[in-house]
Amino acid sequence: xxxxxxxxxxxxxxxxxxxxxxxxxxxxxxxxxxxxxxxxxxxxxxxxxxxxxxxxxxxxxxxxxxxxxxxxxxxxxxxxxxxxxxxxxxxxxxxxxxxxxxxxxxxxxxxxxxxxxxxxxxxxxxxxxxxxxxxxxxxxxxxxxxxxxxxxxxxxxxxxxxxxxxxxxxxxxxxxxxxxxxxxxxxxxxxxxxxxxxxxxxxxxxxxxxxxxxxxxxxxxxxxxxxxxxxxxxxxxxxxxxxxxxxxxxxxxxxxxxxxxxxxxxxxxxxxxxxxxxxxxxxxxxxxxxxxxxxxxxxxxxxxxxxxxxxxxxxxxxxxxxxxxxxxxxxxxxxxxxxxxxxxxxxxxxxxxxxxxxxxxxxxxxxxxxxxxxxxxxxxxxxxxxxxxxxxxxxxxxxxxxxxxxxxxxxxxx
Numbered sequence: 001x002x003x004x005x006x007x008x009x010x011x012x013x014x015x016x017x018x019x020x021x022x023x024x025x026x027x028x029x030x031x032x033x034x035x036x037x038x039x040x041x042x043x044x045x046x047x048x049x050x051x052x053x054x055x056x057x058x059x060x061x062x063x064x065x066x067x068x069x070x071x072x073x074x075x076x077x078x079x080x081x082x083x084x085x086x087x088x089x090x091x092x093x094x095x096x097x098x099x100x101x102x103x104x105x106x107x108x109x110x111x112x113x114x115x116x117x118x119x120x121x122x123x124x125x126x127x128x129x130x131x132x133x134x135x136x137x138x139x140x141x142x143x144x145x146x147x148x149x150x151x152x153x154x155x156x157x158x159x160x161x162x163x164x165x166x167x168x169x170x171x172x173x174x175x176x177x178x179x180x181x182x183x184x185x186x187x188x189x190x191x192x193x194x195x196x197x198x199x200x201x202x203x204x205x206x207x208x209x210x211x212x213x214x215x216x217x218x219x220x221x222x223x224x225x226x227x228x229x230x231x232x233x234x235x236x237x238x239x240x241x242x243x244x245x246x247x248x249x250x251x252x253x254x255x256x257x258x259x260x261x262x263x264x265x266x267x268x269x270x271x272x273x274x275x276x277x278x279x280x281x282x283x284x285x286x287x288x289x290x291x292x293x294x295x296x297x298x299x300x301x302x303x304x305x306x307x308x309x310x311x312x313x314x315x316x317x318x319x320x321x322x323x324x325x326x327x328x329x330x331x332x333x334x335x336x337x338x339x340x341x342x343x344x345x346x347x348x349x350x351x352x353x354x355x356x357x358x359x360x361x362x363x364x365x366x367x368x369x370x371x372x373x374x375x376x377x378x379x380x381x382x383x384x385x386x387x388x389x390x391x392x393x394x395x396x397x398x399x400x401x402x403x404x405x406x407x408x409x410x411x412x413x414x
Contacts, residue, residue, distance in 0.1 A: 069300045074237075074250060075293035081236035081274070082228050086144040088186055088220075092175030093117060094136045094158065100166040100198075100211075101136040107162030110137040117173065136164035140175055140188050142220050149225055153218035156188045166211035168194040177220060188220040231285045235277040242273040245300040251275055253295050261291065303409035305398055310414075312391035314398070316381070323406040327387065327397055335362045 093113055094101075102110040114135055118125060142156040158172055174189040193216065196209025239247060247269045254277070255265040262280040269275050279288050303319040337360040345351025384394055401407040 069298050071296050072299050073293065074253075074295050074297055077241070077246070077297065077299060078237045078239050078250070078275075080230075080289065081238050082230060083146045085146065086179055086185070086226055088142045088144055088177035088179055090140040090175045090177040090188060091161075092138055092140055092188070093173050094138050094164075094167055094170035094192065095134060095173060096169060096171045097134040097136060097164065097167065098169055099133045100168070101133045101164045101170075102160075102162035103133065104131055107137060110135060110162050113137055136167060136170065137161040138167070138172070140172070140177060140220075142177055142186065142188070144179070144185055144222065144226065146226075146228070147230075148222050150222055152222040154186065154220045154222065156216050156219045158192060158214050158216060160212035164212060166194070166196075166198050167192050167214050168197060168211060170194075172216060172219065179226075183224065185224045185226065186220040186222050188216065190216040190219040192216060233279050235279060235285065235289070236270075237267075237275040237277060239273050239275075241301065242271075243300055243302065244272045246297070247272055247275055249300070250297050253297050254292055257292065257295055304412060305407070305409050306412045306414065307395045307398060308414045309392075309395060312395070314391055314394050317409065320407075320409040322401060322408065325401060325404065325406045327400075336360075337362070 091113075093110070104111040104114075115125065137160075138158045139161050140156050140158050142154055144154060148154065156172075156177070158167065160167060170192045172189055172192065174187055176184040177186040177188055178184050192214040194211055194214035196207070196211035196213075198205065198207045198211045200206070237250070239250075251267045251269045254267040254275075258264060258266040258280075262283075264280065266278045266280060267275055268278075277288075277292075279285055301317065301319065303321065304317045305320055306315040307313070339358045339360070341356040341358055343354045343356050345353065384397070387397075389397065398407065398411060399413075402411045
């Protein structure tokens with residue numbers, strides 16, 4: 001009875017793992033959980049590789065690349081070519097400041113902009129009549145996201161251009177935002193949100209944060225869309241970190257999925273950064289990318305050591321290797337002590353009080369000898385810690401090891 005119950009339970013569970021995609025194309029195939037699908041893709045690719053070699057068509061044979069590295073989704077390590085943000089910039093005025101705006105004598109462009117704005121509103125003040133401190137000239141910047149349609153709202157950043165001390169409480173007047181082609185794509189207007197503040201008295205001034213810069217959430221209204229070539233039959237995937245191994249692995253993973261989903265390979269690697277995708281028929285580009293962007297990919301990276309001499313920061317990659325070397329690291333400490341002596345003249349003499357210098361110099365030199373070598377990151381870090389050096393010393397040691405040819409990694413000094 002227990003065996004029968006277990007068999008029925010297994011049958012029920014097995015019947016629930018098959019999932020259908022919403023509105024599948026005629027070429028769509030049923031597939032199971034991601035774990036089962038991944039195992040099936042690898043098995044199918046291994047069998048296909050034994051039966052045929054790389055025929056030069058889309059996809060080709062699976063690459064005999066070893067496992068290793070972190071597993072990441074395709075959407076986290078690559079972008080679609082042409083799907084990107086566009087930068088916008090504009091010049092405008094912030095009004096309503098509490099006496100913290102530009103001084104019009106020091107910032108003449110603010111007065112010119114104010115007069116031009118009033119002229120557009122039908123007001124023509126005489127020259128020199130506007131000596132206010134509640135107006136500031138600003139630069140507005142924003143990023144126009146991809147596929148933003150007319151009527152969409154985006155955030156903008158407002159920064160002071162003159163000598164205003166704070167933009168808190170100000171309101172940005174309607175300002176057009178243009179792209180690099182000179183065309184206007186959005187219009188910004190709204191109340192400022194400034195996180196910094198400044199408070200001053202007769203003897204002290206306190207400034208917290210940056211009061212001359214702020215943001216306007218949803219402060220710009222998109223007036224024009226950016227046309228692109230998204231939706232064509234061929235799409236291009238661009239890796240954020242170019243790598244030949246990762247590019248081939250992505251191609252093999254996509255093709256293993258596509259052969260079961262669309263009965264055909266769709267990917268072909270072009271170089272270390274780009275992969276061409278051929279969209280199957282009877283499926284939109286949006287649905288096609290949504291189905292492949294979540295595929296797990298075993299990434300690979302270059303062995304790299306990044307050092308920042310200004311802050312003493314050292315970042316060592318997982319694949320960094322060091323041949324066995326002997327290191328002698330020493331430090332020299334020099335201590336200079338000044339103990340001046342006051343010399344008094346004899347009584348009833350013509351002498352004067354003088355200061356006699358007295359200097360003591362003490363030099364101490366220490367040196368440590370250690371054996372360093374590591375086949376993995378953990379042993380490498382342990383070896384550096386056993387020598388007992390500070391970050392600045394580690395930077396000097398790594399540079400010396402690189403010069404000696406024992407550091408098998410790229411050394412990046414910032």
